Amino acid sequence: MGSRASTLLREEEIEEIKKETGFSHSQITRLYSRFTSLDKGENGTLREDQVNFRGFMRTLAHFRPVEDNEKNKNPPTTEPLNSRTNKLLFAFRLYDLDRDDKISRDELLQVLRMMVGVNISDEQLGSIADRTIQEADQNGDNCISFQEFMKVLEKVDVEQKMSIRFLH
C-alpha cells in the first residue's frame, strides 16, 4: 500500500504541498495513503464533493497545530494555513453556507438544529439563535460577520481546540 501510494504522488507535488500546507514529507505520504483508502472509486477524488488530494491536504492543513518557532524562520509571505485566523475562517465558512461572509439567523438555526437533535422545538432554537446573534452582533445587522465571530471566540483557545496531532 505504501509503495503504491508514493508512486502515484510525485516528488514535485509533495514539495508543493509541503510549502503550501506545512506538513512534513512523511505526514504527506501517510495522508495520501489515507486519501486513497477513502477514495473507493479510485478516480482521484472523494465522493460527491470532488475533492482532490490537494484540496484534501489544504483542508487538513488548517488543523495542524500552531507552531511557536515559526517566528524564528523568515516569516512566510502569506499567512500559513494553520494560523489562528485561518482556522477561525475555516470554521466560519462552515457556518456560512451561502458564502456571503455573514452568518445569518437561518444558517445559525441550521447548525443548531444539527447539533441539538430533534427534540427541541423551533421556537426554542430560535430564541437561542437570537440570543447568540444578539450577543455577538456589534454593528446591528443581525448577522455575525467574521470580525464579530473572531471577537466572540477570542477567549477560546482555538489553537488547541482546532488542532489534531498528525503523527510523523
Place this chain on the structure above:
Amino acid sequence: MPSRTGARSSRSRPELGLLLLGMFVLLGGSLVPLGAASSADAAGGSTGKDAECNKTKTEHNITKKAFPVLSLEYGHVKVPFEISLWVLLASLMKLGFHLIPRLSGIVPESCLLISVGLLVGLLIKLAGEDVPPVLDSKLFFLCLLPPIILDAGYFLPIRPFMENLGTILMFAVVGTLWNAFFVGGLLFAACQIPQAGLSDVGILPCLLFGSIISAVDPVAVLAVFEEIHINELLHILVFGESLLNDAVTVVLYHLFEEFSLVGSVTVLDGFLGVISFLVVALGGVLVGAIYGFLASFTSRFTSHTRVIEPLFVFVYSYMAYLSAEVFHLSGIMALIACGAVMRPYVEANISHKSHTTIKYFLKMWSSVSETLIFIFLGVATVDGKHKWNWTFVTSTVILCLVARVIGVVSLTFVINKFRIVKLTTKDQFIIAYGGLRGAIAFSLGYLLDCRHFPRDMFLTAIITVIFFTVFVQGMTIKPLVDLLAVKKKQEAKRSINEEIHTQFLDHLLTGIEDICGHYGHHHWKDKLNRFNKKYVKKFLIVGERSKEPQLIAFYHKMEMKHAIQMVESGSRLPSAMPSTVSMQNIQPKIPPALPKPAERALPQLRKGREEEIRKILRSNLQRTRQRLHSYNRHTLVADPFEDGLNEFLLKKQKMIELDKKIKEMTTYLTVPAAAADSPTMSRARLASGRHTDFIPAHQQKGKPSDPQSYHVRPTADGVPSIQVDLASPDSPDSVKLLDEFRQAEKQEQDEDQGLMMRPPSSGPNKPGGKDEAKEQQKLMRCLSDPGPGADEDEDEDEPFLP
C-alpha cells in the same frame, strides 16, 4: 472567605481579632485542667452507677445537702466543647485576616494560619498544659481531609482535566517516583557522612522518608493557588498532580514500610509493587465510580424528598472514601472519582436549592477543614518532640527543591513531544515552584512506628520542608507570577456563543479525526458521549431532562441567571429586555421578517402587574451563581452583581437604541411609557393583602391562605398575562411549549411552595398567553423545592433578596 465589609470598613479590626484570639486561647487553656479534673469524676460516676444498681438497698443513708441551683460539670461535654472551640477559633481567625486591610494580599492565608497555630500552641504550652495531639492521623485522614478532597472532586473542571490527563499522570506518577527515589537515595548518601551521626539510618527508611516527602500536597496547593488566580491550565496541572499522586504515595509508603522491617527488597517485591500501584489507583477509581453511580441513581428518586438530597451526595462520597480505605486503595482517588462521576447526573436530578446547599456545605466544610489543618500544623510543631539534625534537615530541603526542578524540566521535555500546546519555560517554572508539601506528609510521618524509624528526626525534617514550601514559596509565588507575567485566569463568564462554537468545533474535530483515521482524543470523547446519551442518562436522570442536550441546559442556566439579574437590578425598560426571558417566542404569528428578535420575545404587561411580578420574584427567588466555574472557593463569595450589573447596563443602553426602533411596531406590542409607577404603591398592595389583587389559584384545593399563589387576571385587550401557580416538584423541563405546560398543570398535585409561572392554558388567553413574562421554565425547578415546612415559607423568605 473574603469579607465584603473588609474593604469598606474604616475601623481597623486587628485589635479585635487579636483580642478574640487571646480570649479563646485562654478559655481553652483554662478549661483543660478543669476537664482533666472532672473527667475523673465522670468516669468514676458512670461505673459507679451500675455498681450502685446492683447493690442491695442497704446503704441509703446519704446525707441531705442543699439542692444545687448552679453546678459545674465539664467532663461530659469536654470533647465536643473543645472541638467546637477549635472550629470557632479557626473561623474567627479566617474572619479576622480578611478584616485586616492589606495583609491578605501579601501573605497567603495558609501562612497566617500556621502562625496562629504556632501562637496557640505556645500559649497552651505556657499555660502549662499538655497540647492535645491535634493532628492525630486518624482525625486527619478520616475527618479533616475528606471534605477538602470532595470539594475538589465535585467541582473538578472535567474538560481541562481530561484534556491534560496524560500530562497530569506523567507528573503525578513518574514525577513522584523520581522525587522519592532521588531524595531517598541521596539522603542515604548524606547520612553516610561520618560527621552527621546518622549512619544508623538504613536505605529503606531513607526511601520511605523520600516517598513521604515527595508528594505534592493538594491542601497546600489549593490554598495557595486559589489566591493567585493563575490560568486554568497550570492550575489543573499542579492540582491534578497533587490529587493523583496519592496512589503512588500510598503504594510507596506501604511498600517501604513493610520492607524496612524485613530489611531488603527483591525484584519480585518491586514487581508486586507495580501491580499494587495499578490495583490501588484503578481500584480506587472504580470504587469511587460505583458509589458515584449509586448516588446518581438514588437522586433519581428524590423528587418527593428534596430536603435530604444533599445528604446523599455527602454520605455516598464519604462511604466511597471509607470503602477505599478499607482495602488500602487510594481514598483520595475514590473520592475524586465519586464526585466527578455523580455530578452531571445528580445536578440534573436535584432541585436548585439542593444544589446550592451542596455547594455551600462543601465550601464551608472544606474551608473549615483547611483552616483547622493549618492551625493544627502550627500547634503540632510547637508540641512535637523535635530532633534537629542539621545535615538531615538541610539536605532534605535542598534535595526536595533540586529533585522537583529536575523532575519537572525533564518530564516536560518528554511531554512536550506529545502535546499540542507546549508547556513553556514559564509554565515549567510555575509547576516546579508550585510543588508544595503539606499536612499529608506530616500525618504520614506521624503514623510511623517510632521504634523502627527515627520518627522525631523525620518529623522535624518534614515540618521544616512544609514550612519552607508554604512560607517561602507560598508567599513569593504571587509576586513571581506577576513578575513573569504568567497568564491569569480569565474571569469572564462563558457566553452562549462560546458554548455553541466550542461544541461545534468538537463535532468538527471528531469528523476530521475520523477522516484522517486518527483515533484521537475527540474520537473517544465522542464515543463516550454517545454511550452516555444513549444508555446512561436514561438510567440515571429522571424524566425529561435525560434527553436534554447540553446546549439547552446551558441556555436555561444562562437565561435564568439573566432574568434574576434583571429583576434584581430593577429594570426600567420592560419593553427592551433582550430575548432572554422566554424560552419560546411569544408570537408565532408575527411575520418572520421582523428584524428585531429581541422585541419579539418581550411580554408586554401593564406596569403595575409587572411591578408586582417583580416583587414576587424578588421575594422568592434565590440568586444563582455561575455554576460552571465554581471550583474556586474564592470566587464563591465574589458578588456577581458587580459584573452582572455592568453587563446589564451595557445591554440596557443597547436596548434603549433598539427601543427607539420598535416604536413602529404596534401590531402587538404596547410599549409602555417611561418609568414604572411608584414601587411603594405596588409594594403596599402586595404586602397588605396578598389576596386583594390576586386570586389564589387553588382555592378549590382548600388552601385559600396560601400566600404563594397569585393569579393575574387576564386582560381583555390582548395584553399577555401571566398566571402563577404552585410549582410542581417534578416538572423540571419544559422543552415543549404549551403542551408541557398543560402537562405541568396536571402534575400539580403536590403541595409545596414555590412559584411556577406559566401561561394560562385556557383558550381565550392563548394568543397572548405564550409569554412567560420574566420567568423561565427552569424556575419551576428552582422554586419547586419545598422549604422545611409548608407553612413556614413566609418566615423563610425575606422580603427582599439578601
